[in-house]
Amino acid sequence: MADEFILETHGLTKEFAGFFAVRDVALKVRRGSIHALIGPNGAGKTTCFNLLTKFLRPSAGQILYKGQDITAMAPADVARLGLVRSFQISAVFPHLTALENVRVALQRQHGSSFDFWRSKSVLDRYNGRAIELLNDVGLSEFANTPAVEMPYGRKRALEIATTLALDPEMMLLDEPMAGMGHEDIDKIAGLIKRIAAKHTILMVEHNLSVVANLSDIITVLTRGQVLAQGTYAELSDDERVKEAYLGAGHA
Amino acid sequence: MSALTDDTLPVTPRAMRDEMIMFAAMAVLLGLVPMSGIYPFFVMQALCFALLACAFNLLIGYGGLLSFGHAMFLGTAGYCSAHALKVWGFTPELGILVGVAGAAALSVVTGFISIRRQGIYFAMITLALSQLLYFIYLQAPFTHGEDGIQGIPQGRLFGIFDLSKPTVLYYVVLAGFLGGFLLIYRTINSPFGEVLKSIRENEQRAISLGYKTDQYKLLAFILSGTIAGFAGSLKVFVAQNASLTDVHWTMSGEIVLMTLVGGLGTVFGPVVGAFVIIAMQQYLAGFGQWVTVIQGVIFVACVLTFRRGIIGEIAHYFRRSL
């Protein structure tokens, strides 16, 4: 069981002052798959992410990651177990260069982060790997640009590079393509596909062509609850999904 | 806290070389003071405050945490050292050790209370803690209230250096300052410093990368408090007294002023700022009543016209980080 599904939730519920943002969600993410979480706005997708990465505390339910109960863990610990997220609103370290952004993540993995008596030139040995990662997301030319000066789409790419630097077993991507131009979307989509060879990915995305192209399996959430689950082909015929998410005119 | 750091430039290898040259120049210049006819006690006092301001700067400039109560470390270490030297008759090195240990212990406790608070709350809670401590010291018998601990013996450091000789004392203080300064410099440019900067920039993101940010901030706070305490212990040998003024909140304000004048988040700014402010206090002392007004004007002018501080402005002009 634990081998097949890297992440499972049982009865996951989050209530905000009487409002159920997530209600009784049972999610099973297969190891090595790209799992998409879609649903209308306010369905509870981001809240789910927040629950899984412990940025929010569930009101009820249980989360199992690699068979281990992580329901009561702290966010940093979850990240250390290899379950890492990106944010819906782009999150970079604005005044660090792209290279340094990635290096911060690499550094965490390799310890020595508390060493205040050593020169940071010890970090230079991560430069090679960092540049590799930047190349992967097409940011090599930005290596020495402070993140704040990069265009929006590039910041998203940088965020993915930083997440990848942790070499997580499982990545949660919250709308990785939002706000990106077409070229970037293609680039990132290709990237995600490549990553998926070695990692499990749970992804929220509204861009349907991306969802269609990438995802192995899709869970549709509405009003905090699971409405349906299946492949893109299965779901695009589902009347309920059409009504709740895809809209009437969807071909 | 991003607005604070808009002007800091990423440190490049060239910047590090510049800084090493600056440091060497500073060390040589300061080393020459006793031969120059400049009054050494003035420089000694300035050095103590410079180290204090550097310690403060470590927290605000690189950790994004504004402590408005840093005087508590200065004063606590001062009282501990003074008491150890005068009442227990400790040797200077042990006296310093007691002071630094006192400040370190205090920084662990206060850091634990304050570190989880953000931004302005952090400033306020440190201010409140230092004020709490001020009232405790005001009433505690061993501090002798507003009279302070007076006439502290200077003694011989390691049994060799006679600290009552101004020149010897000067070099000891200078060595202490340079040591502290290098430690801070190294901290800023260490793997730890990098993490600290990233936490300042985006704490949520740092957490999601698996950093327990509170621990990093706490370590920065303890380092800063301990080094500030070291400055306080050194100061005891210079001033030969320990008094309430060192724990009063106006002292915390002065620390901020020094750092601001020199340049927040610059390596050498706090040093320059401390010298400027201490010189002003000494030389304006003759201006009598206008001292506070002049200090106020400097605050205002600094914030309004050269927010980057002296060193910050220079660095910005040359597009270097100093």
Place this chain on the structure above:
Amino acid sequence: MQALYAQLLVGLINGSFYALLSLGLAVIFGMLNIINFAHGALYMMGAFCAYFLLHLTGIGYWWALIIAPIAVGIFGMILERTMLQWLAGLDHLYGLLLTFGIALIVQGVFQNYFGSSGLPYAIPDYPEVGGFRGLQGGMNLGFMFLPIYRGWVVVFSLVVCLATWFLIEKTRLGAYLRAATENPTLVRAFGINVPRMITLTYGLGVGLAALAGVLSAPINQVRPLMGADLIIVVFAVVVIGGMGSIMGSIITGFALGVIEGLTKYFYPEASNTVVFVLMVLVLLVKPTGLTGRTA
């Protein structure tokens, strides 16, 4: 037991000063994002203003209650227009440092001209109504002798506090102000003259400080440093109440007065520290203060 009632009442009176002062601070912080370190100095200016009105022009207490806040408020607006304005969008720190500098200047100048020991200001003795000469004298409540003036202070500041709360929380003004704190550019792009609104609000906050100054002139010496130490306590009140929360500071102000009063009775040595201890405790439990909005 009777003594205890007296202490409670006296605490409430002090609380009204805390409430008024922290209210002004909360307005300025919550709406403009400035930690107004000059608040104590402006409070002092209010008291001095009352003194000047009386001794230079013969204008008495009742008019001073209106004129002084307006005059000091205008002074505040000039400060805002000429200095604070330029700090919009910068870190809190700069506002705090600038106003700290302003406080030093104002207090220094007053000290140069008026010395440090202060000036006298009497409790008003007019109008004569019934058996009362203005607000002078007192009445015996059985458990204590209550000076009329103290009673007046409580009632008046309560009214002012509630009126301010209403203005800010129950009218559109408050929403504009809060939004402008977060993103002034956008609010301006909605068609609201943000700079003018901010200036007026700072004037309001400062006016409240000055009002507290006038109120305190008859019971405290009018001294240049009268606000310097008070300000730290008031900061603590605002923090406990939750920075920027209007009602929070009002309630905390009054409550702190009472708690301090009780401490003065049971363990007077700690009456200066109790507020800070309280603040540490509150922040440990509730990081954003009692009623603060999340940061």
Place this chain on the structure above:
Amino acid sequence: QDKTVKIGVLTDNSGLYSDLGGAGSTLAAQMAVEDSGLAAKGWKIDIVSADHQNKPDIGTTVARQWIDVEKVDIFVDVLNSGVALAVNNLVKEKNAIMINTGAATSDLTNTQCSPNTIHWVYDTYMLANSTGQALVKAGGDTWYFLTADYAFGHALERDTSAVVVKSGGKVIGTVRHPLNSSDFSSFLLQAQASKAKIIGMANAGGDTTNTIKQAAEFGIVSGGQKLAGLLLFINDVHSLGLKVAQGLNFTETFYWDLNDGTRAFSKRFSERMKNKAMPSMVQAGVYSGLIHYFKTIDAMGGNPHDGVKVVAKMKETPTDDPLFGKGTIRADGRKLHPAYLFEVKKPAESKGPWDYYKLVGTTPGEQAFRPLSESACPLVKK
């Protein structure tokens, strides 16, 4: 012969005590130089002055620099006990002189006494002694203390209680308030409830003036209780106004309207002051102390740079000046002169600004200050 001396006026120019000393102390020093007539005898006398901001470390740094670089021979004023004790140590180490006219702590001539220091005007022991004794004698035999909760307040309270008890009175209670409280009503209510005849204020500065003001408001004095200030200056009365301050009792060693000598000096002084203020006892002390110093160095003929020697000489010579009259300096460095208990006039009794005091009693110098027999000063041979 070296006939140059430099005087350092180290005072609080900007803080809480700047009215007491401050610019007025510098003026008093200038007047002393002018009146000494030493310039005509070939002496060159300079005055430097500085603000110690009530901070001991600033005080010592300035003082050290004055001695090392500016060659200052003698320090005057040095208000604030903390600063005074710090400078006291330094002056001893460097063999300079301090004539302290501003600090209250009686330690300067007790445990911390020094062959280089003379304590001129007043100290806590004297204040407690004079005020306590006189008031008990006048029938104020039950006391309640309102004490500032720090070393200075405790010392005042302790000394005064001792005197009260010794004179046959009784202390029926004490309440300790924190330093720099702005509100005293709670404490006053407790004092009022105690029904003591005298409420002794063992505090200083703004604490005292606010206590007095609020006591008037709570009808304490009109209710029959008396307020006794243990450390009050004429500037405080001036700032309170007679309406509030009337009926207060306290001790000073100088008042401008004591006699022709004091009046003549004070008139000249106040004309030269920015705000036309009359001299405080601290400022008067600066003048008086320097006059005595000038007389001594003139008698020595020159080379006045050995502090211990000059001070020893000063102690040998009896003092006499128009402000404090005839007096002596004891071996422990204590200057002796009479202490006066004053009562503040009612508004109707006052003839104008600064006409504030009625003299109620005088204690001769020998009885007012701590007797040598009780002294812990090592300079006193027993």
Place this chain on the structure above:
Amino acid sequence: MPDLKMAEAATKPAGGAEVLSVSDLQAWYGESHILHGVNFNVKAGEVVTLLGRNGAGKTTTLKSVMGIIGKRSGSIRFNNEEIIRASSDRIARLGIAFCPEERGIFASLDVRENLLLPPVVRSGGLSLDQIFELFPNLKERLNSQGTKLSGGEQQMLAIARILRTGARFLMLDEPTEGLAPVIIQQIGHTIARLKSEGFTILLVEQNFRFASTVADRYYIVEHGKVIDGFANSELSANMDKLHTYLGV
């Protein structure tokens, strides 16, 4: 610039007076020069869309019109009034409303306060009921803190609040970002309806497919300049060019 001339020729008025005309607009962020002479116009009742790669300067153009870019030069005429020097509050009161790409929801205000924040500058805006009909989510979450809304709900709120003000000229910066397909369709309907009621709309979009359902005309922005423009009717003829410009 032969391209541009062609573009202008191609976009000669299809009717209606010019509401907005921008010529030689230059803009700077601090030291960096972002817009290098932008030229375009919008006529009454039109929906005009700016297309372009990330970082081309689309948002900067809108912000310049709104008067919230520190340094700008050139000419921006709104209803024949020069507004290049005007302050943004004045521009807003002339009847221009702006929905920023980062949404600008206020954390310290609840949803209701956010919605009611922009003052009504003119009558004729949507009523609250109409707004709730459009975005039912908002009605449910009225008392929630503004930034506690989901990303998409925030986008809805940002659009909704400017519809209330009665401004007749709307500038929407990537209004569909982060919205579910159902909602995007709704927004498309809304834009169509607003247009039919005489609103004029300047749109910035990445989602070309969406833009093509609502726009009358397009301009292509690249490196801080408008390099091309054509009407919706000419779309199919220009598909190749679009490919090279945008990589669609």
